[in-house]
Amino acid sequence: MIIEDRILNLGRDLVKKKIIDLKENGLKTEPAFAKILNLKGNPYNELLKLEKLDDIEIMNLLESRY
Template identity: 55%
Template sequence: MIDFTTLDYLKEGNETQRRAYEVLTRHRIFEKLKEYSPVLAGTVPIGIDVEGSDLDIICQVDLTCEEDFLDELALKKIVPPYVEVAVETMVINGERSIVLNCMLEGFPVEIFGQDIPPIRQNAYLHMLAEYRILEEKGDGFKQEIIQLKKQGIKTEPAFGLLLELENPYEDLLKF
């Protein structure tokens, strides 16, 4: 099993994974986010990304004072000053969440924070389940997922369609 808590596996991956590794390390994104235990989740790590797929970086963030977090990110210059960043706060699955979106060298980047360790966040758990399913079902299944994604279907619903899951967001957590 790949250790998804580091970026090392990306160095030996497909073209998109290698490019993601280069961009994230060149800008020292994970180094700057280190105290928030960043983990790359989503489609790029498991090789089912399509054009426009983002780099989902999930972090553990104490959101009792989100301004402190944003101030700290600004001080660390997480992204270059010329990069526009959009910030949104919301409640997801009953948890306060913060999302920072930007473009970095052609990659849409999403930094997502909840006060939950990343390896317990749904994005990570979904990715692990999807990875296991892809390993079990093989390349044909993987290509079907990619085709559904190219048609605009989100990742979890694509798995849900092919696996006939009633509620893919919940059902994938059971894998």
């Protein structure tokens, strides 16, 4: 998904490390992103909803989580 790439680029090393750690522990990609972003519901659908956000909104979402 394009949104995953945007989140990784905007979140930099901290987000990348958290995603890698979760994936190494058996979580699939979309559920890992949903977990670090504290998204509720179906991870695939919730990530798709984030596609409409601009970079500033994504940064705000990331900053609210860390």
